[in-house]
Amino acid sequence: MPSGTERPYVVAHVAVSLDGATTGFQPDVASFYQLARTWEEDLTLAGADTILAQEPALATAERPGPAADGPLLAVVDGRGRVSAWDALREAGHWSGVVALHCRDTPPRPPGRQVRELVTGAERVDLGGALRTLGREDGIGVVRVDSGGELIGALMADGLVDEVSLLVHPFLAGEGATRRWWGEHPAAAPLTMVAAQSLPDGLVWLRYHPCR
Numbered sequence: 001m002p003s004g005t006e007r008p009y010v011v012a013h014v015a016v017s018l019d020g021a022t023t024g025f026q027p028d029v030a031s032f033y034q035l036a037r038t039w040e041e042d043l044t045l046a047g048a049d050t051i052l053a054q055e056p057a058l059a060t061a062e063r064p065g066p067a068a069d070g071p072l073l074a075v076v077d078g079r080g081r082v083s084a085w086d087a088l089r090e091a092g093h094w095s096g097v098v099a100l101h102c103r104d105t106p107p108r109p110p111g112r113q114v115r116e117l118v119t120g121a122e123r124v125d126l127g128g129a130l131r132t133l134g135r136e137d138g139i140g141v142v143r144v145d146s147g148g149e150l151i152g153a154l155m156a157d158g159l160v161d162e163v164s165l166l167v168h169p170f171l172a173g174e175g176a177t178r179r180w181w182g183e184h185p186a187a188a189p190l191t192m193v194a195a196q197s198l199p200d201g202l203v204w205l206r207y208h209p210c211r
């Protein structure tokens with residue numbers, strides 16, 4: 001468990017096309033989630049846009065209820081756009097759900113049933129939120145679920161310990177609306193940890209950012 005000043009280990013695991021896109025192609029979902037089990041995360045950290053993209057499917061999905069042994073889900077929602085909190089909690093993947101807000105997050109509906117953690121002023125203080133979750137919830141390992149914007153923000157703040165790319169044999173080309181590194185990446189050397197060829201032309205690449 002991290003101490004009060006340490007933060008959890010953070011891994012960004014992403015399904016990408018050969019040209020670095022996270023959208024505009026059909027990822028191998030089964031392989032993606034099988035590999036995601038590698039880290040046995042205590043917390044899944046998702047961006048609001050990643051959750052909003054799932055809301056139509058969540059609306060009709062079965063709701064088996066919280067998974068007692070599952071990780072916690074924390075959603076960065078600085079602008080208060082996510083509403084499917086009950087469906088997320090009951091989706092059967094997570095043991096509980098936390099909404100990460102900031103000072104400027106618009107007022108939430110009265111009676112909303114979701115735990116809140118408020119850090120930062122105009123945006124969620126990602127490092128502060130991670131340290132608080134480590135300290136208060138005993139979170140040691142975080143897997144980031146993001147199409148790129150959240151990963152880019154975490155990397156810009158030096159908050160990513162590992163990048164895991166499941167590379168698909170596909171060029172998303174003009175169909176790509178997101179890249180795994182976000183919009184304005186800083187130049188950053190990486191150290192390769194592992195490279196593995198998988199069936200169906202998939203390649204699994206793992207890197208540590210150099211500090």
Ligand SMILES: NC(=O)c1ccc[n+]([C@@H]2O[C@H](COP(=O)([O-])OP(=O)(O)OC[C@H]3O[C@@H](n4cnc5c(N)ncnc54)[C@H](OP(=O)(O)O)[C@@H]3O)[C@@H](O)[C@H]2O)c1
Binds near residue numbers: 014023027047050178
């Ligand atoms: N291929 C894959 O593995 C994969 C995985 C996940 C998602 N996706 C796809 O990717 C798309 C969504 O990805 P996305 O890149 O648009 O968004 P995203 O990764 O969900 O990230 C958006 C979130 O990052 C927050 N954020 C951005 N910069 C920040 C900063 N400096 N400080 C604090 N918070 C910050 C935003 O905050 P605010 O709340 O304040 O706006 C927002 O909550 C969807 O189409 C989804 O289907 C693909």
